[in-house]
Amino acid sequence: MPRWIANLADPMIAVLLIATSLALILPASGETREVAQIVSNVSIFLLFLINGMRIARGEILNAIGNWRFFGPLVLFVFIGMAAMGTGFSFLAALYAAPEIALGFIFLGVLPSTIQSATSYTTLAGGNAALSVVGAALINILGVFVSAPLFAALAGSAAVDLGTDTIVRIGMILLLPFVIGQTLQGFTRSWLIERKSQVVWLDRVVIGIAVYVAMSGAVSQGLMSSMSPASAGWLTLITIAFLVLAYSLAWKLSGLSGYARGDRIAFVFAGPQKSVAIGAPLAAILFEPAVAGFVIAPLLLYHLLQLAVAAPLATRFAQQSEG
Template sequence: MASWFSLLRDPMIAVLLLATALAIVSPAKGEAREIAAGISNAAIFLLFLVNGMRIARREIWAGARNWRFFLPLGLWVFGAMALAGLGFSTLASEALPPLVALGFLYLGTLPSTIQSATSYTTMAGGNAALSVIGAALINIVGVFISAPLFALLGGGEAADVGSGVITRIALLLILPFVIGQAVQGLTWDWISRHRSRIVWLDRIVIGIAVYVAFSGAVEQGIGQSIEPRGWAILLGLVILFLLLANIGVWWLSRLLRFPFKDRVAFLFAGSQKSVAIGAPLAALLFPPADAGFVIAPLLLYHLIQLMAAAPLATVLSRSER
């Protein structure tokens, strides 16, 4: 119980709740939304530039060489989870607005979250180094694969990943990451000294992206589009999705006969989804009026995965090796 209360003080949760509340009370409209979207794009570029600086190239190569761990992790995250998202999207379409239902497919195609996956792996006594490398590689792959995979599975209902969207992704996600990797030798010491402060860059950029997305959704009447029964269904489906993700990835790690510490790393890297990629990417894929609806399942999933991961890590830390 104490771990759950500590989560309520988690800065990331506070940022998500604050951004959502601000969008509800004072959404950005008209010219203000255009300005906010411009600020969001600039912040996304800066975030991925810093990501390129702080993910060590040796960690990327080390993970790529450990194909026995990374390959099934990638197939799970972008294969099984994406197909599960497609199934949940079809199921949700019976009771929820189309864009919210589509959000389950979007959720399923996203990569893992690095920070919390690593934190909970460490808390559970798992292989933290493997978790860092695995989640980092999945995030890098996700920048290239999540959008086209989403469009492929979603067909005509998904975002049109045409040349304009591909160009925006290349300029705002891939280009700054490549630049960050290229200058890493010059910036590594500075990044290492300021890691605790740089974490706030993640939170602020995510908060801006969520605010812009939900401003559009509020203006389009998301509160009136989903009745109380619909919110209950959405919450129930998100919890079920998370439950199946955890059970499925834990069963797969057992089937692969990983050591216990590696199974723990596989669990958290394979079941958690990244709002750090999801929120900025949604800002590039969808108009603001749609993005807030689409990321609703992602935001709920992110909050619940953090609440569930803390007691789960505690249980695993006490399990027999």
Template structure:
């Protein structure tokens, strides 16, 4: 079931295709600036559409549920960021610096929206809370992921200066805020073209992956990562998956959340967004660095789906409901 779910995921198929294309036909260095410009235009449009889609009323409702949202924010941008920092330090002994710092970068990213919500639905969790919390985390991530990354010392081998901050503001923040401001006039158009908008999202993210990974291929990623290094990366991904999933479940239990809310907390708290992480990396880092840094994110994105599908099915099983931590809704209108 897990394999069928992964193969059926259009976003994952596009990401794999982008990596394979970059491996066999990378963008030549002479065309890298033009390719990056095209990717940046696509990212601008992507975040403009995100601003149009996320309802301000949903943001308000999510903020009111502070008992869920506040611990979720602290978990995603606090505990997971520190876990990423620890792994980056631990794995630095056997990995190129840019790949090691990729684990810190992975740690500071927000949750997914689509897959976290999909698996919450499969597991019979609180879908509405999952949608709102994942959307809020993505919005917050645009503002806080980079500052947290820099605060924890994650500059890679390059410097992040005012020019980079200006690019982030221009390509990510400006279109998102603009989308929020105009969504009263554009919501109907977005709703009518929902499927096309979703495919545009996927294609822009795949393009950003292609541009970033082309840079890594041009810099000789296959020669810089021997089998031992790939083994260390696999260990790092496995540890981060364990921390993310087990930690989110235990934290939600310690908060005594209802079971359906715990499921929403689990999938929103353990997953990481390639939709935010890859475009942000292509802006934050030089092209020849970005491909190395997003490598842990791309692998984590794949394996979080490998784990999430059977986990959601198991959580949906009625015999696994523990009355001590499961609260049935008292009334339904």
């Protein structure tokens, strides 16, 4: 079976589909939703604690030192794609609910995903070490940058980044990561030995966050507000966003004068957006009734990038062999 076909069976796709389907069929509401939100917050805290434990401090320092790669990567992720998200949000507003259009700005300001950066850069024959470290550092920056950048682009009417929200971000995302960095000398090797179990923890936490967010959207009439035509336009706009993001990443890496292996690393460390950051952050920034609408473009983009990344990596590998 070709690698790209096998990729369609990626467990993360199954987790997202199950969480979304469960929210559509049996959404959490009332007191149940409050309990689910608490469970989600605790799970997110645990996820970022483990992230802090497993991302080596030395790798972070090395990535910062490689400014020739990391500088353009930061500009692409947090300026280029943020600008793209803002532009696409105006287009989406013509065909979808305002909250869904807002989701394209949210999509644009998110960091990339570490796991995909590693696996697909390796498959493509690129500089895997550079890709994973760059993506990891982008994720760390995302915890600090994504929320205020979104607030600046979307405006105060979209999200109130007040003291309470900042404190929640600090307590649920930053604090556990700092604790994890402090403890990693005692825990990192233990986590590495149990990598497969840790990956499933990531997926379960993301699934919980997506379920809670989508439950709120369903209770606010997501299905009634999403006509077949709107769903079709959302899909087309998201595909256009994905194609443009990958194309610009490849072009920018070429203009930066990178070797082919580094260009491949840039492509898989930049355009791929992280639902592992996006779903938890949406749960903090937005009320459940809004969060499900806002993450709709992110969920669709994530599914599409999983389907596209493997054949793209295979093509890169074949070109290198040729």
